[in-house]
Amino acid sequence: MLKELTSLSGISSYENDVLDYIYSTVKDHCDRIEHDSTDNLYCFKKGRKTGKTVMFTAHTDEVGFLVSGITDEGYLKFSSIGIDSRILLGLRVFVGKNRTPGVIGIKAVHLTTADERKKAVEEKNMYIDIGASSKEEAEKLTEKGDFIVFDSDYTEFGDGKVKAKALDDRVGCATLIKLIKEANFEYDTWCVFTVQEEVGLRGGRIAAKRILPDLFIALEATTCSYIPDMEKGKNVTNLGGGVALSYMDGGFMADRKLVGALIERAKERNILCQLKSYASGGNEVRAAQTVGRGVIAAALSVPCRYLHSPLTVMDKKDYEAMYLLAKEVAENLSALEVL
């Protein structure tokens, strides 16, 4: 399932392929399904008890690019969303619904000066070559505003490691689908696949306002920089260290009691779990916890190396741990004594 999910194209607001796939996967497993004008997909699971409403989210969008212009020579200019331009040169991409292959280029090494080679190339000086030899030819294949995604296969390597694009947040989507199919929900629960997280938590904010839950859990991918030359303590998480929790990140202060209780529960059930060692990044908890009277909220995250690149790397152990802890929340929330 993760392989299929990561192979789909779904940059922010172009998420229909992902949403359609998820819909067809979960539609026979939900008590009710709703949509809203932004295309958030709401899957309702009736609980054993009533009185509280729980909400889980996973966002369907991924980082990518838009075609911002076509040059007279038939090259595409592009704008990126949430990507470090230093990683782009030489990458393969797919353009638009027809998945027109393209490569990101600049002038060849032969034509550069020694000084130029020392500097990172800015995005505005790169282009995408889709094999067209004129503007007219390129316009037959694409148009301004078309979306562009990374061309990157799902590969398993090492000891349980996975390499793919868009693990952020298809790993959350996969977890939530599995939860819908397998968990025996304690309380009435909305499992929401949210849109446009990468461009400002837009779907999540709207969804949380619609549901006004008592408890909110975001299922997310988070950064992991346990790499050479990284100062100890700034790596945020460790790959294979288990599902990551945090009291605070760049955008939220999680409910302390909830995070504490989740860590305790993980220990009791022998679920691998780690605390983030550096406050960075942000996710839908930020938007969701200030709706209504305020919401008790936290995030469960799978550590991913090289986040927001075509080659995100995760450990299946962490994915499994996130699923198990999310299932604990879904099935035995009252035992956490946080509501």
Place this chain on the structure above:
Amino acid sequence: MELLKKLTDAFGVSGSECDIAELIKGELEGLGEISVSPLGNVSLHIPGNGKKILFAAHMDEIGVMARFIDDNGFVYISAVGGLSAHTALNSRIRFENGVCGVLSAGEKKEIKDLKITDMFVDIGAKNKAEAESMISLGMCGKFESNFEISGNTIISRVLDNRAGCFALIKAAKELEKCDADIYFVFTSQEEIGLRGAATAAYDICPDYAIAVDITDTGDTPDCEKMAVKLGDGPCIKIMDKGIVTNHLVRDIIETAAKEENIPYQLEILTAGSTDASMLQFSCGGIKTGAISIPLRYIHTSSEMGNLVDLQNTVKLICAICKKLCNFEKTIDNCRKI
């Protein structure tokens, strides 16, 4: 001043407000209906049949959070709220469980190169294991310093915004019986993005909201120009980064001050914002303003305030409530919007 001292001593780093919230709840006992929201806002409701008004003072404070313990037992931190590295340097940090340490940056860095994320708290542990037995990751720490009062000058940590909390509590105690439907809300998580305030008005939907917070002054050597002085009275906010005060609310506050002969100043703040910024967007929009208590040396362990300003803030809050009691009559004195 015993109450102000207790309030400034209490622990209440954003998101870890249990201690300060309990203290405030205790003080409010018997004054009305008390409730606590999911994000930790403490509300006091004094019911009435007239206009509905909400006063908000944030009870949280800036601090640090333990994020990483190295092999030698030094505790690296994240900032909780707007800390500047050079004012935080060498401060005493007291963690929530009472463990105390010193915030250091080592000896080799120039002060201009300091970053909070490079700084560590030395809690006197011999190694990682000992440190881990003393505190746990994710635990927050507050800046420690003494409460001093001499004449009318108060020097203390976290007058931002325990001074505002003090004013609301005192006002709630001194308030004369009136018709207005009054809410005093002590909000959480202001210092990390006005989070408590974002939810404070949701199920109240007041006619007016007034944040009670602190502001900077322009009366010390070499400071930013600002027409606010310590000791010249509470400020009526006109504008800051997050709000242009509603004119009707401004007029209500200003006429209340004039009628009761309370000295006041007008505040235009070029940096920073308060709970008012969030309150104005709640419930489809609320007419919102703010009262600010002048402070020097904000966000340091030695904030300086003035006792008379504080007493006048209490009077001003009571005067506003009194004015709303008889609102239909007094509105004519206010500029119509």
